[in-house]
Amino acid sequence: MDVLVVGRGGREHSIVKKLKTNTNIVNLYVAPGNGGIANDASCVEIDEMDIDNLCEFAKQNGVDFTIVGPENPLNAGIVNEFHKEGLAIFAPTKEAALLEGSKSFAKDFMKKYEIPTAAYGVFTDVNEAKKMVKQQGAPIVIKADGLAAGKGVIVAMTEEEAYQAIDDMLVDKTFSNAGATVVIEEYLEGKEFSLMAFVHENHVYPMLAARDHKRAFDHDQGPNTGGMGAFAPVPDLSKEDYDFTFERILQKTADGMIEEGRPFTGILYAGLMMTKEGPKVIEFNTRFGDPETQVVLPLLKNDLLQVMQDVLAKKDPQLTWYDEACVGVVLASQGYPNDYEKGHRIPEFNPQQKDFVIHAGAKLNDENLVSDGGRVLLVGSRADTIEKASANVYHQLEKTAINTDSFFYRKDIAVTKTRT
Incomplete structure (x- = not known):
């Protein structure tokens, strides 16, 4: 088989390294890839947002299967275009990717389907947003509604920090259109963890839980980043809490997306906080998390391509993991x-x-x-x-x-x- 991976970062390099172990893959392409990935696959000079040319490349080169890494092409409809051309691709449609593309959509979705998450409000007006901060007090979380490369979340420890974040997003347009709407959430206390799953419609196969570290500096100091490190599995996560996250969050989300007419296929990622009341969703991603992928995939015994093909065929991939x-x-x-x-x-x-x-x-x-x-x-x-x-x-x-x-x-x- 010939396989195409779309993206240019660490997540995509990790996917490539896992795919490399499959001897049935003849040509492994990455678009656009990076200098390090070039040692493990054939990099193609097509930007991940150039959907028309990616589609054309897949057709011209007989690509049998495509895996999408980053969120932006998903929300731009890359899967919809590949489907129109009859090309096999493992990722969500534009309609399903909205679960990550709009935090307000995700929060309203969780409220509707009783999926545990932080209390919240959605605002486009600066004064109304600041009024909620004044009512709730700090600490409090301010989020840009749209995609902001993992940087559109401000955990404000004081009301002044929250007001500044609101001004940055709604007045100064720090995150352009991604911050034209803000979501303000209660601050959840506890330990964070992530759980990803292979999903096709209502079939959900969870991976190992992981924990990443978002703050830039030691002792969780400094600004939020895309992630400064991670580990898996999570030793302080009980089986009961893992099962709860799978059944009451991931499975309910997959079922709810079918109800919404947005059936989900691909990688569903739940970023979670273990609170005193149990796991609550901080955010959803609709693709492999970065850097969690880099520590979860090395522990997967199964062949990654076979897993994805099995999931698409509604066949249990029977995930097995190294006891490490x-x-x-x-x-x-x-x-x-x-x-x-x-x-x-x-x-x-x-x-x-x-x-x-x-x-x-x-x-x-x-x-x-x-x-x-x-x-x-x-x-x-x-x-x-x-x-x-x-x-x-x-x-x-x-x-x-x-x-x-x-x-x-x-x-x-x-x-x-x-x-x-």
Whole structure:
């Protein structure tokens, strides 16, 4: 078979590495890919938002199966176009992808189908939004309604921070149209975790739970990012809470989307908070999470392509997992998630045994890999325990010559004590 992966980041590199183990795949294409992915697949110079040319490439090159990584082409209707051409693709339609594309839609959907989530309000008027903040007090969460590359969420610890976030979104248009509507939510306390599932209509097959770290700096300090590291599975998540999340959140969501006339196919991701009342949804994504994918897929024993084909055929893929843990730590450009420079030489790693490196913001420049994004790469490891996997990752990072003027990483991912 010939397979196409759409996207350019770490999530897509992780998908590619998993697909590479399938000997039945003759040609593995990635559009547009990145400099690191080019070592594992054939990169095609087509932007992930150039849907017409992606469709044409798939037809001209006899692509048998397409997997979509990022959210923007999903909300632009890439699946709808591929379906029109009779092309096999594993991802949600534009109508189903709205579950991620609009936070207000997602919140109203959860309210309708009694899926546990934070209390909320939806606003386009600055004064009305600030009135809710004044009534609720801080801490409080301000979200841009639309897609904002993982950066449109402000956890305001003071009312002043909340007012500033509202002004940034509704007045200064920091997130353009994505912030033309804001969702204001109660602040949920507890530990975050994520649960992804392979879905086709009402058939839902959950993966291992993972936990990522959104804040830029150690001890969960600094601004929110797209994710600075992750680990799986989540040892403090009980079987009861896992089952509740599967049955009362993921399954109910799949069933509800059918009721809404928006049947879901693809990867359904629930970002969750374990509160005193149980798991509650923070957000839905309609694709593989990043960086959770990088620590979940290495633990999957099954062939990824076969799983997706089975799910589309409404056949139980019988997911099986390694009895191990996986930890990943992101190396980011100094300044991320705010302004940062590109073009810095990426350090070379020498991964051992079950260690691995996943490239995200990387491009080739005169045969050298240089930084081309905020999150540059992820160093990961599989081991018997989370502690061993974390130690392996930090061993790799500490023994590698990293220019700290150019890059930084958190030193407390999946460790109980901050490393020095």
